[in-house]
Amino acid sequence: xxxxxxxxxxxxxxxxxxxxADAVYLxxxxxxxxxxASNFTDPQLRGAVLYAHDRGVKVHVTANILIKExxxxxxxxxxxxxxxxxxxxxxxxxxxxxxxIRDRCSLPLHASTQMxxxxxxxARWAADNGISRVILARELGLEEISxxxxxxxxxxxxxxxxxxCYSVSGQCLFSSMVGGRSGNRGLCAQPCRMxxxxxxxxxxxxxxxxxxxxxxxxxxxxxGINCVKIEGRMRSPVYTYLASxxxxxxxxxxxxxxxxxxxxREKELLEVAFNRGFTRGYLECDEVMQKRYPNxxxxxxxxxxxxxxxxxxADQGLEVGDGITLYRANQKVGGFDIDEFKxxxxxxxxxxxxxxxxxxxxxxxxxxxxxxxxxQIISSIQVPEIDxxxxxxxxxxxxxxxxxxxxxxxxxxSSTRTLESVLPxxxxxxxxxxxxxxxxxxxxxxQGIEFVPLLPRISTQIPRIDADEVMxxxxxxxxxxxxxxxxxxxxxxxxxxxxxPDLHQYTLSVxxxxxxxxxxxxxxxxxxxxxxxxxxxxxxxxxxxxxxxVLVDDAGRKFPVYRDRWGYAHIMNCADLLLxxxxxxxxxxxxxxxxxxxxxxxxxxCENVARAFKENDLKRKGRIKRKCGKVxxxxxxxxxx
Numbered sequence: 001x002x003x004x005x006x007x008x009x010x011x012x013x014x015x016x017x018x019x020x021a022d023a024v025y026l027x028x029x030x031x032x033x034x035x036x037a038s039n040f041t042d043p044q045l046r047g048a049v050l051y052a053h054d055r056g057v058k059v060h061v062t063a064n065i066l067i068k069e070x071x072x073x074x075x076x077x078x079x080x081x082x083x084x085x086x087x088x089x090x091x092x093x094x095x096x097x098x099x100x101i102r103d104r105c106s107l108p109l110h111a112s113t114q115m116x117x118x119x120x121x122x123a124r125w126a127a128d129n130g131i132s133r134v135i136l137a138r139e140l141g142l143e144e145i146s147x148x149x150x151x152x153x154x155x156x157x158x159x160x161x162x163x164x165c166y167s168v169s170g171q172c173l174f175s176s177m178v179g180g181r182s183g184n185r186g187l188c189a190q191p192c193r194m195x196x197x198x199x200x201x202x203x204x205x206x207x208x209x210x211x212x213x214x215x216x217x218x219x220x221x222x223x224g225i226n227c228v229k230i231e232g233r234m235r236s237p238v239y240t241y242l243a244s245x246x247x248x249x250x251x252x253x254x255x256x257x258x259x260x261x262x263x264x265r266e267k268e269l270l271e272v273a274f275n276r277g278f279t280r281g282y283l284e285c286d287e288v289m290q291k292r293y294p295n296x297x298x299x300x301x302x303x304x305x306x307x308x309x310x311x312x313x314a315d316q317g318l319e320v321g322d323g324i325t326l327y328r329a330n331q332k333v334g335g336f337d338i339d340e341f342k343x344x345x346x347x348x349x350x351x352x353x354x355x356x357x358x359x360x361x362x363x364x365x366x367x368x369x370x371x372x373x374x375x376q377i378i379s380s381i382q383v384p385e386i387d388x389x390x391x392x393x394x395x396x397x398x399x400x401x402x403x404x405x406x407x408x409x410x411x412x413x414s415s416t417r418t419l420e421s422v423l424p425x426x427x428x429x430x431x432x433x434x435x436x437x438x439x440x441x442x443x444x445x446x447q448g449i450e451f452v453p454l455l456p457r458i459s460t461q462i463p464r465i466d467a468d469e470v471m472x473x474x475x476x477x478x479x480x481x482x483x484x485x486x487x488x489x490x491x492x493x494x495x496x497x498x499x500x501p502d503l504h505q506y507t508l509s510v511x512x513x514x515x516x517x518x519x520x521x522x523x524x525x526x527x528x529x530x531x532x533x534x535x536x537x538x539x540x541x542x543x544x545x546x547x548x549x550v551l552v553d554d555a556g557r558k559f560p561v562y563r564d565r566w567g568y569a570h571i572m573n574c575a576d577l578l579l580x581x582x583x584x585x586x587x588x589x590x591x592x593x594x595x596x597x598x599x600x601x602x603x604x605x606c607e608n609v610a611r612a613f614k615e616n617d618l619k620r621k622g623r624i625k626r627k628c629g630k631v632x633x634x635x636x637x638x639x640x641x
Contacts, residue, residue, distance in 0.1 A: 001221050001228060001251055004060065004157065005244040008037030008233035013048050014381045015237035015374075016057075019244030023058035023227070025091060031075055032062035033093070033114065034233045035186035042081065046386035049085050058088040064112035066184045066495040066509065067094045069397075069519040076100055077393040083107040084391075089133065093170065093184075096498035100395075102130040110157070113137055114184065115475060116170035116491075118144070119460050120151035122476030127154040129500075135159075135229065137169035139282045139542045142216060144460050146223050155226040160216070161243055161270075162231025164208040164281060164288055166192040167539040168458050168568075171491055174538040176511055177573050178557070182640040184493065184511060192539075193294035197552045198561065205551070206539075209290035212270070212278035214247065214262050218254045232274070237378050238371050239273040246270055271299035272368050282542065289545055293330065298366035306358050311350045313363050318348050323367025326356070335366060397497060397523040402590030409614050410529060411606075412454065414599035416440050421603035423447050425610035430454040430471045430487070432599060433463060434565065452487055456566045457540050469504075478502070490531055490595075497523035505529055507595060510536050513639030514582070518589055527592040532579040533609050534597025535560065535572035536634065542568060562600065575630040582636065583616045602627065 005021035007013045016024045026032075026048065027039045040048060045061070052059050061082050067075045075097055082090055083105045090107050092098055093114040102109065110133040111117055111126045118137040126134050133155035136145060149156050165172060174191045176182035181189040192206040211231070220228060228251075230243045246266045253261040271278070274296045280286035304313045304326060311326075318324070318338060325335035334354055342349040408427040413419045416436050419429065423443065428450040431440045437453060444451035454471045455463065462480045471487040472478045478486065488494060488506040495509050497520050505527035508517055517530060538559065546569045551559040557574040564570065579586065579594075586594060596613060598606040605627040612620035625631050 001217075001225055002058075003244060003247045003251060004227050004229045005240055006162070006230055006233040006235070007048075007240065008034060008039065008235070009237070010038075010040070010044060010048070010383055011237040011378055012233070012235075012240040013052070014383060015241035015378045016244050017052060017055050018378060018381070019241040020248035021057060021244040022248075023060060023088065024052060025060040025062060025229070025233075027062040027233070028078060031065055031067070031071075031078055031186075033064045033112070033183075033186045034062070035065075037233045041385075042390055043385040043387050044383075045082075046085050046388060047384040049087055050386065051383045053086075060089040060091055060110065061087050062091045062112070063097065064091045064093040064114055065186045066182075066493055066511070067097050068516060069496045069523065072096070072100060072397070072496060072498060073393050073395045076104070076395060077390060079105055079107065080393060081390045091135065094493075094495060095500060096496040098129065098131075099500045100498045108132040110135060112170075113159070114170040116168065116458075117475060118169070118458070119462060119474070119476035120148050121462055121479040122474060123148050123152040123154055123156075125475045125479035127152055128479070133157055133226065138164055138211070139168050140460070141282050141285055142219055142223075145220075145225070145283075149223050149225065157227040157229055158220060158225055158283075159211060159231060160213040160220075160228035160247065161211055162235075163276075164211050164279075166206045166208055166541055166543065168542060170493070171457070171540050172538070173510065173536060173573075174571070176640055177536055177538055177634065180638070180640065182511055185640050187641065191553075195554050199547060199549045201547075203291040204294045205289075205291055205546070207276070207290055207294040208288050209277040209279040210275045211281040211283075212275075213281060213283050214250050215280060216283045217247070217250050217261060221251070221254055235274055238374050241374055241378065242266075242269050242273050268299055268365075269368060269370075272365050273371075275299075287545075289543060297327070298325065298364040301363040301365055304361045304363040306352075306356045306361065308358075309351065311352050311356065311361075312344070313348050313350070315343065315346050315348050316365070318365070319369050321367075321369030321372065322365060324350075325364050325366045326352075326361040327364070328359070328361050333361065337367065399522050400525045402521055404588045405590060405592075406587060407529075407591045408593035409610065410593045410595045411610060412534065412595065412597040412599050413440070416443065418598055418601065418603050418606050419443055421607040422598065422610040423449065425607075425614035428452060428593065430595075433465065454489075455481075456564060456568075457489075457491060457537070457570070458542075458568055459566060472503075487529075491537075494520075494528075496520060499524075501526040505592060507531065510577070511635050511640045514585065514636050516639055517636075521589050521591070529593040529595050530579075530586060530591055531577060532583075532586065532594040532596060532613060533577055534595075534599075535576055537570050538573055539571040540568050541571070573632075575632040576628040577634045578621070578624065578628070578631040579633060579636055580612055580618060580621050580624070582633070583613065 002022035005016035007026040093112040135157040175189040179189040181187040250261040277290040410428040411426040414432040473489040486503040490507040494506040
């Protein structure tokens, strides 16, 4: 089983290889999901691949963001460049890019965790579509991983250490919708690490602890998992070195049958290098949340007492060269490297280099005496840069003839009461799976309205229903119902016209601007829908601790939270998407339909919204805004970078 280490810079590349990683993953200056890391120019990539290969280390390169229409040529050029320098794999998310490159390159393709594969059916879809390895969603347990491995003949990669996303993989729009920085485009602003209130609870309510999955190594090896992945391309070279070393040692010890696969010293070093508190994660059904603080604090040392000019800490084996940081009332007070200390029985006595008020503090070890020497060794290693010109690729996208037309009105509905209020105006209904579905179907058929069951946003076990038409939200659902007439939810992240036309109709990503939507429509021959009303789902999470209610951030924005019947929680945007002002423009684009998400809303509001869009009645906008409280055009006017 390979150890795959994160590399965000040339220093981290050297650190990973020095630590014993079997493979590394890194990104170029474009198209990677960590665009804020240092990343690699083309000459640096050539040199990095040569350096790694000379040492028997494989290189995987990320191209795992969603690709815009005008980026397809550059993205293809980048993939062909990677093929030419003989990297071992490209990691991708965008299915349009997959369609574009799978017959042009011999390069193995790995499905990014952002593809949201968390079922055997999803892995089977990947295998059937030219993917050689699936990087599974991070919110899966060991039994679920084992079921996928047993069911599908495809390589499996599993996250084993590092940050956990609060949202299920590939389904977070929080940063995008609230802050304008898209996680799907590699620019996540981490709103999950911010302070919130929900009911009577307050704190960093969406902040997860760091995954520390070393205890799962033997079980993953028994399953035949091909690779375990360490997260952390934005972290330090010392972290990369230590994580690579510790997990490589753990795999070796597990293979030799040792019961103790990690030493106490190794765990302490990982704690110091970076941790927000450790969890065994969803792998072992452990508590994943750490709501007290959102950032790394290092290894906890316990209480420290300042009195008479000396800081006293219970003996934790501190040495000269170690670094500590002090907190009081959850606020950082300061930190320093130890240059002298006295042992007083079971207490270490220090003199801080700055003034501290007398009293109690919480102390954390944030640097180990060995870190400086590790970094010096890493820095002394030279990696070449190899110049060369990359071949640019032009893609001729065939223009499709689209005419202005009145789009169908598609209503997302979750109750028969709401359905009754929109029946005079709906052309199609997407109805949530629930006990009233058969009744809703009859109501629609009686009125000549198209009825489409809507599958759950996430399902590790896909529900089976008897229907000719189905709306799917995941690749696993797409695979399971491939022989039906399928409609694609916006969670499938349709971003460009190269997306495989394997559905009756797709819904455009809610992250596309009006100009980007128009570009896609000019080149795509299939049926397309655009969302025009409703609260966009910002996150879908497996966190069992979050309750239904209203999540409030420090700016006073209110995000409704509800739980579905499948056990997932959904965090909705603080404002309703409302594109009523742009109906003429949407019609001129040649869209086949527009989507109105009316689930869990007052029937009076639903009737007003459906009537307004059906009749293109701008006079109803004021009434709708008053009922909604807050509305937005979303990314229709601005898009994402």
